[in-house]
Amino acid sequence: MEPSYDLSQDNTLVLCRFRPHNDFEREFSSKEIVEIAQDSQSVTIFQTKEKGEPLSFPFDYVFDENDTQSTVYEKAARPIVDGVMEGVNGTIFAYGQTSGGKTYTMTGPNFEDPVDMGLIPRMITNVFYQIENSLEHLEFTVRVSYSEIYMEKIRDLLAPEHDNLKIRENKIMGVYVEGITESYTSTGDEVFEWMKYGTKNRTVGANNMNMKSSRSHAIFSMTVSQTNKLDYTTRIAKLHMVDLAGSEKVSKTGAEGLRLEEAKLINKSLTTLGIVITALTESKKSHVPYRSSKLTRLLQQSLGGNGKMSLIICCSPSLYNEQETISSLRFGARAKLIKNTPKVNREYTLAELKLLLAQAREEIRRKDKRIKVLEDLLRQAGIAIPEMVDLDESDFEDEYRDGAYADVIQELEDLRSRLSEEVENSLKLKEDVKEAQTESEEYKSVYSVMEQHIKYMDSQIKNFENSQKEKEDLIEKLTVGKESYEAELSAITTKMLEQEQKLNEREVEIEILKNKLKNMKGDVVQQQRTEEDQRNEVKKEIYRKYTVSHQLPPIKESTIESVSDEVYDEQKWREEKRKMIRDLQKRISQVVDLELALEEARENYATLELTMSEGERALKKKTDVLERNLEQLTLMYHQLASQKSALSVDKQVAERKSQRLQEKIRILEDQLKKANVELDKCQREIKYLTETFEKTSKLSMLGSSGGLGAIVPSGRIRKSIKGGVGSFKPQIPEVTRNYSVSINM
Numbered sequence: 235m236e237p238s239y240d241l242s243q244d245n246t247l248v249l250c251r252f253r254p255h256n257d258f259e260r261e262f263s264s265k266e267i268v269e270i271a272q273d274s275q276s277v278t279i280f281q282t283k284e285k286g287e288p289l290s291f292p293f294d295y296v297f298d299e300n301d302t303q304s305t306v307y308e309k310a311a312r313p314i315v316d317g318v319m320e321g322v323n324g325t326i327f328a329y330g331q332t333s334g335g336k337t338y339t340m341t342g343p344n345f346e347d348p349v350d351m352g353l354i355p356r357m358i359t360n361v362f363y364q365i366e367n368s369l370e371h372l373e374f375t376v377r378v379s380y381s382e383i384y385m386e387k388i389r390d391l392l393a394p395e396h397d398n399l400k401i402r403e404n405k406i407m408g409v410y411v412e413g414i415t416e417s418y419t420s421t422g423d424e425v426f427e428w429m430k431y432g433t434k435n436r437t438v439g440a441n442n443m444n445m446k447s448s449r450s451h452a453i454f455s456m457t458v459s460q461t462n463k464l465d466y467t468t469r470i471a472k473l474h475m476v477d478l479a480g481s482e483k484v485s486k487t488g489a490e491g492l493r494l495e496e497a498k499l500i501n502k503s504l505t506t507l508g509i510v511i512t513a514l515t516e517s518k519k520s521h522v523p524y525r526s527s528k529l530t531r532l533l534q535q536s537l538g539g540n541g542k543m544s545l546i547i548c549c550s551p552s553l554y555n556e557q558e559t560i561s562s563l564r565f566g567a568r569a570k571l572i573k574n575t576p577k578v579n580r581e582y583t584l585a586e587l588k589l590l591l592a593q594a595r596e597e598i599r600r601k602d603k604r605i606k607v608l609e610d611l612l613r614q615a616g617i618a619i620p621e622m623v624d625l626d627e628s629d630f631e632d633e634y635r636d637g638a639y640a641d642v643i644q645e646l647e648d649l650r651s652r653l654s655e656e657v658e659n660s661l662k663l664k665e666d667v668k669e670a671q672t673e674s675e676e677y678k679s680v681y682s683v684m685e686q687h688i689k690y691m692d693s694q695i696k697n698f699e700n701s702q703k704e705k706e707d708l709i710e711k712l713t714v715g716k717e718s719y720e721a722e723l724s725a726i727t728t729k730m731l732e733q734e735q736k737l738n739e740r741e742v743e744i745e746i747l748k749n750k751l752k753n754m755k756g757d758v759v760q761q762q763r764t765e766e767d768q769r770n771e772v773k774k775e776i777y778r779k780y781t782v783s784h785q786l787p788p789i790k791e792s793t794i795e796s797v798s799d800e801v802y803d804e805q806k807w808r809e810e811k812r813k814m815i816r817d818l819q820k821r822i823s824q825v826v827d828l829e830l831a832l833e834e835a836r837e838n839y840a841t842l843e844l845t846m847s848e849g850e851r852a853l854k855k856k857t858d859v860l861e862r863n864l865e866q867l868t869l870m871y872h873q874l875a876s877q878k879s880a881l882s883v884d885k886q887v888a889e890r891k892s893q894r895l896q897e898k899i900r901i902l903e904d905q906l907k908k909a910n911v912e913l914d915k916c917q918r919e920i921k922y923l924t925e926t927f928e929k930t931s932k933l934s935m936l937g938s939s940g941g942l943g944a945i946v947p948s949g950r951i952r953k954s955i956k957g958g959v960g961s962f963k964p965q966i967p968e969v970t971r972n973y974s975v976s977i978n979m
């Protein structure tokens with residue numbers, strides 16, 4: 235990388251930017267009080283106060299409302315970034331009243347928009363662009379930290395639980411914040427992730443003038459360290475990007491309570507900043523009260539130190555803010571007088587240090603020799619040689635600092651401090667590695683437990699699937715059986731209904747036949763009665779013929795019975811005779827009856843045979859058959875009815891079984907669903923653990939350049955970025971990135 239930055243020029247840039255009028259200011263007054271010079275290097279304010287003379291302020295550059303973010307970057311920030319890449323510390327900060335446009339300038343209204351993005355995203359992008367396009371033998375590391383000074387307390391925005399950090403100073407590190415998180419990053423995107431993370435933790439309040447006004451000073455710092463792989467020289471530079479809290483007039487903002495206390499402390503730190511700047515610019519060296527506020531103490535090395543500084547005064551162009559604008563411009567004009575003496579933060583290589591050490595040893599050996607010679611001379615002159623005394627460190631320092639070895643001693647001291655720092659760092663790294671290894675072991679054991687669990691779950695699921703399959707087969711079989719059973723049942727029911735219908739028809743037929751038979755029987759009885767009458771007649775005839783043939787007097791029963799008792803003797807005979815006659819008659823009658831019965835039987839038989847027609851006989855036969863059929867059908871009907879009731883019982887049982895099986899299937903399906911959900915969960919857990927495990931393993935190998943963590947970005951491990959691998963194209967200002975959160979610093 236060729237030097238592109240002339241260290242002898244522009245060590246302190248003070249620029250001024252006027253934003254457009256806002257709606258309120260436009261309504262308040264349309265009078266223009268600001269006039270920017272043609273060459274953009276001064277601005278005049280036409281005071282409206284009585285007799286107020288126009289005030290002119292010179293600056294390195296004055297931006298008007300039409301100047302783009304890109305222009306501001308080129309003039310105000312690029313020289314700082316170039317300096318940092320050369321190993322020169324750089325600080326850029328925006329100063330101005332509340333709603334003067336500081337956040338707009340530093341961060342921009344849209345962090346993702348290549349046109350609207352502010353100075354900070356452009357600077358970060360440019361640092362990585364320069365790294366990617368640097369010479370191949372250069373190796374870089376980039377660390378970021380993000381802090382906030384709120385109510386005179388320093389808070390680590392990358393670890394917000396650290397909220398009252400102390401400022402320390404030593405020879406090696408200069409002024410630094412003790413215990414602040416410094417995260418290694420290897421891409422611009424990672425830096426933006428850290429910024430987003432830190433910005434979420436920022437304290438932002440609201441006041442009447444700017445509802446989103448920042449109530450704290452925010453300092454985003456990048457430490458860029460580059461090692462030359464050819465001569466092993468190292469350059470380290472810090473870049474501070476500061477968004478100051480708004481300076482405000484308490485009376486105007488209407489602050490009270492906590493806001494009032496905030497305003498007092500904000501104003502105090504800004505006033506201290508003014509005092510420090512004034513002290514730095516006074517020709518007569520006076521005490522610079524850096525320690526009066528955390529802000530000035532932290533920026534001590536940027537203000538009047540060995541770095542480059544760019545201060546942008548953000549102002550309103552409105553008459554309404556005339557006084558605030560004048561006061562901000564005065565502050566800027568004073569700051570312009572600060573003289574910084576930039577110095578490249580170069581560190582000696584080991585070889586150089588060894589050489590210095592050898593030179594120092596040689597020098598000491600030479601001195602010892604000389605001392606010995608001088609002591610011998612003293613002894614020869616009889617002068618007593620004083621005892622060796624332990625020199626006070628300050629005496630030692632005074633003696634040698636002013637002497638020829640001051641530089642060597644200083645370098646040795648630096649070397650000792652660097653070594654102790656390196657030892658400290660390596661111990662810290664060892665601890666980190668150990669921690670990462672422990673974590674990795676823990677993850678491994680969790681992973682193996684999870685694996686076993688998954689295996690067990692897999693086998694459970696397999697068993698479950700098998701039993702589910704068996705059950706499904708069973709259900710399938712049962713369903714098929716049930717269906718054929720139902721088909722059979724319905725066939726039987728149909729058959730039974732048909733039989734019932736046939737039976738009904740037969741019953742009707744039988745009824746008809748019965749009626750016919752009844753009628754026929756009536757005819758037969760009638761015929762029998764007629765025949766009885768005829769038979770009586772025949773009987774009488776036979777009797778008459780018999781009496782005639784046997785010359786018996788015709789006897790009337792009534793006559794016989796009316797015989798008188800007076801004529802007993804005569805009658806006795808007669809009686810005897812009558813008895814005999816009666817007996818005879820009786821016997822005759824019996825014979826006649828028998829004969830008649832015999833005759834009747836014969837006749838009946840013949841008659842019946844004769845009287846019955848062929849059809850009737852067939853009908854009779856048919857009736858007999860039908861009666862027998864009827865009996866069989868009735869029997870069958872009863873059998874079918876009992877079969878039907880047995881079947882309906884079976885059907886109910888089958889239905890209940892089917893319901894139970896369906897319920898079982900439903901429960902099994904629910905269980906399967908739950909098991910699937912569980913399996914899904916386990917798989918996700920395994921995935922998460924595998925990823926975490928892989929990340930942890932990578933971390934434990936040091937030098938890994940894994941992405942930021944999912945929850946809190948992780949950046950404790952050093953990541954080297956080789957120069958010249960340069961496919962990186964920052965596309966300033968057209969750079970496009972996917973940042974989902976806009977940063978309001």
Ligand SMILES: Nc1ncnc2c1ncn2[C@@H]1O[C@H](COP(=O)(O)OP(=O)(O)OP(=O)(O)O)[C@@H](O)[C@H]1O
Nearest residue numbers: 253254332333334335336337338444447448479480
């Ligand atoms: N150059 C500019 N062009 C267009 N709008 C601007 C410009 N500068 C500032 N603004 C607008 O002015 C308003 C106030 O700006 P900003 O929030 O940056 O002020 P601030 O100085 O950061 O305020 P605070 O100190 O209260 O945080 C914002 O709406 C911002 O978009």
